[in-house]
Amino acid sequence: MSTIELTRRYQFSASHRLHAQQLSAEENRRIYGKCNNPMGHGHNYWLEVTVSGPVDPQTGRAISPSMLDRLVEATILRELAYSNLNEVVEHFAFQPPTTENLALVIQQRLLERWPQWFSGEIRLVRIRLEETRRNIIESEP
């Protein structure tokens, strides 16, 4: 059986403020610039989730795309869409909500549920998070 990769793309709009609690106000401004503005700002994030698996000869698919959509909806989009990331994501009470950290949070959430949703042959290959057309983060488990 041939193995392929399937990528699904999702968009969500959220706001955030880049601020590290362990750093002084001056350091925060120096490191994050205008992204440290007290009231925050926001983005239309494009999330790509890539999975791999063998193509089932009967259905011609490695994975049900609607199941992946449901998992992403349940664990990511329901909470993050139209949200303030600093507020709704528990991890961001302690860590700055950079795109880097957001990608790792999303990856972690998907990995935790993965064994319940998909068989062992289906692997989470990559998370890609596009904050703007010029700033993109990728993470591999």
Next chain:
Amino acid sequence: MSTIELTRRYQFSASHRLHAQQLSAEENRRIYGKCNNPMGHGHNYWLEVTVSGPVDPQTGRAISPSMLDRLVEATILRELAYSNLNEVVEHFAFQPPTTENLALVIQQRLLERWPQWFSGEIRLVRIRLEETRRNIIESEP
């Protein structure tokens, strides 16, 4: 002399919360849905500014694009980029920061300064504001 239209595109990231002060909490939720979430959310806005004017036979241009860039930077981007719209735009102390109202605010600001910056032959034709790829507002003075 031939008249042409020049369009320049700008991007800025900002956050907002859709909330109308004269309406009840229930009405706000019904009208704006998740866009009424208390802590707000955000977008990468694409702003297009279109001007028209006769093409100068010597320079081959109707308008200096860098002058338009400077006007937009000074009156729009400096304040709105990486901002919370509800906070930084005075008008949004009284009006909800919908894309419709934001387009009108931008148009109003440009019109106020226009006579100082450009000759009478140069006209502000249109403001186009893309909040997401699926929601776009256009306004003509």
Next chain:
Amino acid sequence: MSTIELTRRYQFSASHRLHAQQLSAEENRRIYGKCNNPMGHGHNYWLEVTVSGPVDPQTGRAISPSMLDRLVEATILRELAYSNLNEVVEHFAFQPPTTENLALVIQQRLLERWPQWFSGEIRLVRIRLEETRRNIIESEP
């Protein structure tokens, strides 16, 4: 009150075969080329619906975007998404399903329901249908 234009974008995937019943097989092949292939082909269509109206000072909106979405869903997308246009659109039993005719059918359907859905101040301004990135049809009522 200021008047603005709101544009919403929708995508649907459909198939069609360009064939005019009143023309001979040779004429059909000459006019439509490979688009006349007997078994048809398909596209991801991008539909843009543009409406205009005065901005309500209380809500900051000219129109409820979710109402427009529901009207487009009910009259256009429910039937056309994942369909064969020659089969599902009654008009295409008699007329070839060109992008031109499809835009006119969509416009006609929206105009018929318009008075029930929106007040007289809200006007359907334009339908824009992108068949491919290189072939685009626009229609104004």
Next chain:
Amino acid sequence: MSTIELTRRYQFSASHRLHAQQLSAEENRRIYGKCNNPMGHGHNYWLEVTVSGPVDPQTGRAISPSMLDRLVEATILRELAYSNLNEVVEHFAFQPPTTENLALVIQQRLLERWPQWFSGEIRLVRIRLEETRRNIIESEP
């Protein structure tokens, strides 16, 4: 019969140097900045040609798209694709090859041939020339 607008998009890559002969070297540098660099630079131009006409009830089309393609190929792309605009366009021996002037040249060339190619009902509505995603010129005859 209903009238619609058809837009076709074309891409070509060309180089140019912005330089006005009647101006001094200093003025040229001040007006055009780095676009005045002696050896020139280049772009991938996107050209949109929009025509309007009544939809023929038999063919479902206002115009043959392949005829428009052939006209644009013959009068525009054959000469401009992979060219240096200052060299190949006679008009740019006297005028700077700005996007504004290039749009007017393209419009002029299409208008000259129009009566030979299309019936009186078919009108050239608009030329749109995108030099970069942030700099766009539109011209209407």
Next chain:
Amino acid sequence: MSTIELTRRYQFSASHRLHAQQLSAEENRRIYGKCNNPMGHGHNYWLEVTVSGPVDPQTGRAISPSMLDRLVEATILRELAYSNLNEVVEHFAFQPPTTENLALVIQQRLLERWPQWFSGEIRLVRIRLEETRRNIIESEP
């Protein structure tokens, strides 16, 4: 000699119906949803073909892009463009024409001809097939 990867992008429009012969009508509807509609639907597919090879110091290229274009035209586009995939691709008489299977068919066809067209240093690295902006398949030989 340095090794690089070259990617070429192609678009073709085709229709298909997702239907697995070994499954019941109910199972087909459950698995494929509206993609199982009897008359089919269609897409504008974007195909990316990625090859790798050492850069020739004389020509500055690893591969002639026009040769790759000719191979893709001859083995893929000539048959698939403006086609019904279920009809024209022999493999889809037995297998459902999912994007997964289509990517594997394209890869197989290129691999079969590869040794005749390119030297051993030139390798087919990857096939990427974008059915819609939200559904993407990648395959590596």
Next chain:
Amino acid sequence: MSTIELTRRYQFSASHRLHAQQLSAEENRRIYGKCNNPMGHGHNYWLEVTVSGPVDPQTGRAISPSMLDRLVEATILRELAYSNLNEVVEHFAFQPPTTENLALVIQQRLLERWPQWFSGEIRLVRIRLEETRRNIIESEP
């Protein structure tokens, strides 16, 4: 500490002429076609630079994006933006300025400065250069 990849995108407009000195005029025309036109042509190049590194638990970042921007500005964009590549890049006095060679030049320049700018944990992963939407080169050190 988790390792992620960060990609930044840059655009620059430049012109070039594909011509290999060691080849005859006929061979140059045969290999490069219209890209060998004597006066050259040009493109809007999109450059993507991808780096990897461990995410700093305090700042939530692997690398300062503005430092990468400054390095790319200093070593690549300052010279290449609005330039003629054959003229300004010393390497192209001897080698044809293909996208392949341009990617290798950019990679080489970044690698030379890398140790001065970034710690050993930060790695240059990939250069991606998009000449047009249909012609893309990737290079890995």
